[in-house]
Amino acid sequence: MCERCSLGYYGNAQLGRHDDCRRCACPLAEAANNFSPTCEMDSRGGYLCTQCPLGYQGIHCQECAPGYFGNPMIAGSSCEPCECKDGGPCDQLTGQCLRCHGNTEGWRCERCKPAHYGDAQLSDCKPCECDAHGSMDTTQCNEITGQCQCKEKYVGRSCNQCQDGLGNVTAGCVTCQCDAMGSVTSKCDPVTGHCQCHPGVAGPLCDRCLPDHYLFSTTGCQSCDCDIVGSKSLSCDLASGGCDCKDNVIGRTCNTCQPGFWGLSEAGCQPCACDPVGSLHPDRCDAQTGQCQCKPGVEGRACQKCAQLFYGLSTYGCSECDICDKPGHICDPDTGRCVCPPFTEGPDCSRCQPNSWGFAPGLGCK
Template sequence: MYFSSVLWLQALWASLTWAMQHYPSEYGHYDVCKSLVRSDEGIVWEYMACQPESTDMTKYLKVRLDPPDSTCGESPEKFCAMGNPYMCNNECDASTPELAHPTDLMFDFEGRNPSTFWQSITWKNYPRPLQVNITLSWNKTIELTDNIAITFESGRPEKMILEKSLDYGRTWQPYQFYAADCLDAFRMEPKSVKDLSHHTVLDIICTEEYSTGYAAHAKTISFEIKDRFAIFAGPRLHNMASLYSQLDTTKNLRDFFTVTDLRIRLLRPATGATFVDEQNLARYFYAISDIKIHGRCKCNLHANTCVFDNNKLSCECEHNTTGPDCGRCRKNYQGRPWSPGSYLTIPKGTANICTPSISSIGTPPKYGRIWPSVSSLEVSNRKQECHCNIYGSAHDRCKDTGWCECKEGATGPKCDDCLRGYFWHRGCQPNVCDNELQRCQNGGICHRNMRCECAAPYTGILCEKLKCEKESGGCGTRNGQGAVSRSQGLALTALLGALLLTAF
C-alpha cells in the first residue's frame, strides 16, 4: 500500500510538472523581474515590468562623421583660443597626440584640466557653409531615460538639428531644432519644452535657448527628456505610474523616446556677432567635449538584463521570447500572436507570455492503474472559500477551475488585477480613448471619446486583441480543433489538486 502510494504521488508530480510546462498562465505577471528602488524605507526591491537598468549609453555607440574628413588636423592648422577668439596661435595636428582632437574625445572622462574635446576643421572655405553630421549608432533599439546633453567648447552652434532614426539610419526624422533665430533659420516660431502640454508633447519644436555665441558659462545644449516625462508624471516625476500608463496607451508616445541612432547636424558655428569676420576665419569651428546619453535597451518589457558581447547589445529575453529586442516568440511558443509586455496594471504589469504552439504540446504521461478512481462529478462539486476580491469578483466562491469568477475587465486568482485596457477603481473600469491622446491600437478609431472602433481583425477595449483569440479555437488552428485555452490548463491543475486531496 505504501509503495503504491509513493508511485502514485510520483506520477501525480510528473503530470503536474507537465501541465505547468504546457499550460502557462495567459496573464502571467513579472515574477522574474525586480529592480532596486529608493523609498522612504531605504533601498527596496520593486516588482515591476521587465526592463534593463538605465545606464550611460555612450559606452556602446559608434561614431560616424559626414564628411568623413571633418576632424581637424589631417593637415596641421591654426585655430583661435576658446576664451579669446583673436588669439589664433593654437594648433591642431592629428599626428601629434597632444595636439590631436579625435572623435573619441567627445565621450572621455571630463574634469581634466585642460579639457579634452573633438574639434572640426575651421571655416576656411567661407562663404561655403561649414556643416558636419555626427551620427551615433547602437545597432540596437534603445529607450532614452534622461536628458541628452551636448557640451561645446567652441561656443554653441547658431544653427543645429538633432535627429533620430528608428530603422538603423535608413530614414531620419527631426527631434528638435536649435537656432539663434528660429524664424530666420527654419521658419518656425521659437518654443520651449515648458510650452508643451499633454496634447502637444509629441510636437517637434525649435528653441532659441541654447544658441548663444561664445560664453564660458553657457556651453551645453540639451534635449529635454525628463521635462517631457514630467508632463505626465509631475514636476519631480513623483507619479511614474501615470507615465507608465500613458506609455502603454498613448499612440506613438513610447516610440517618441525610442531610437536606434541619433544624428547631430551642425549647420552653422557660433560667430558671436551679426556677421562673419572673414579676416579671422580660424575663429569658427565646432568643438565638443562631452555628450551624455542615458537610456536602456528596448526589450519590449520581456527582459530584465541587456548584455554587451562581441561589440553588440542584446536583451536576455524572458517569457519564452527571443530576438535582439525580444520581439518574437521562441520556436514552439507561438500559441498566440506575440505581444510586448505591458506596464498595466500598475504596479505589477502584465507579461503577455508566449504560450506553447499547438503542435508542440503532446499528451500527458500515462501511468496505467496507478491513478485512483475519482469521478468528474466529485471534482466539479468541490467549491471552496477563496477570499475573492469583493470589487473584482462576481461572488466570493471559487469556480470549478479553482479561480474566483471575475467581473468584466478583472483577472487573477482573486480577481484583484485588471486586464490591459482597464484601470483599478473599486473594480476594473475601462480606459476610454480621446481625440488628443489616441489610445486605440492596431488602426482603431476613437468614437465620441468613449470607445474604439476596431479594424476588422481586432477586438477589445483598445482593439488590442485579434478576434480569433476570443473564439474557442484560438488563432492559427483549423476549425478550432486542437486549441489550448487558459481555462483548460487551469482545469487540469485543479483536477490534479483534487486528486491529491482525495488520496489522503
C-alpha cells in the first residue's frame, strides 16, 4: 500500500492523485542545489527541509549559516566556510571578511592597511611612523620591514635620526658643533643635536658651566659649594669660584668669620667686642664661641669681669683677694674688701635681705 511519499518528496500520498508527492527543493529541485535529502510537509501545505547540512540554514536550506558564505538559491552555488583569521565573520553572500584585526584589510584580511607594515597573516601590522622631518613620504614604508624612505642626511627605520657627525632632526641634520673643551666627544645626539658634556657642564653644545658651578675646563666645571649659611646665594664667580659672602664672612665658600668676628649665622658674623681692659687681644676671639682671651684673674666671654676670689679689673688683669676671716664673707670684685655676698646680711652673711630669696653660700641671694 502506498501510504507515504518516498525520500526526497513531500505531500499526502493517500489522496490518490498523480501529484500527491512533490520533489523536495532544498532550496532548488536541481540535484546540485538540493542540499537536504529529506523534507516533510508542514501544517500549511508547504514543506520543511529536515536535514540541512553543516553551513546551511533556513526552512529550505536557502541561506548560509554564520561562518559560511555563498548563495544556495543560485544553481551551482553552495555555502563555503569563511576564510577569515581567528574565525571572524564574513559577508554571507560574498565571503568578504567583515572584521579585520591588527591593522589589516582586504577580502581575507591578507594585507596591512596603508601606512602600516608587518605580518598580515599574524594580524600584526604596525604604523609606519615615518618621521615628518626625515622621510620622503610619511604615509609609506616597506610593507615587511617598515623602513621609511629617508631624505639625505637622515637614517633609521623611521628616518628620525641624523647620520654620524650630524644632529638636530628638526633643523635638517646640521653638523655637530660640540665645544671642544666642554664635550666628551665631538659627536652629538643624532636626534636632538645635543652634545655629551663633561661633569658640571651645560648647554646643547656643552659650552658653559651649570648654574652654581665654575672654572670651565677640559675636565668639566667644579661645584661652587657656597656655604648655605654664610653665602648670599649659591652662585659664585665663574673664574675664581668666590661666593658672595654675608657681612663679616670670608673664605671662597663663605664658611669662616673674618678676624675680630664670630658666630656664623643667617645674619653673618658678629663682632668679638672683647673688653679692651680685660682681654689680651681685644680684636680676636674664638670664631665659634666668641670667647675672648682673658688676662690673669679675668673671666666672661668678653673678659669683662674679675673671676671669683679676684678683684680690681685693670690693664694688668685682676688681683687675688686676701682670705676673708669673717664667716660667710667674700671678696668685693671692685675693692677687694671682705663683704657679704649680694642681698645677704647678718654676722655670717647667712640671711637673705628683705624681698630677697634663694640663699646660696658664697653666691648670696636673688
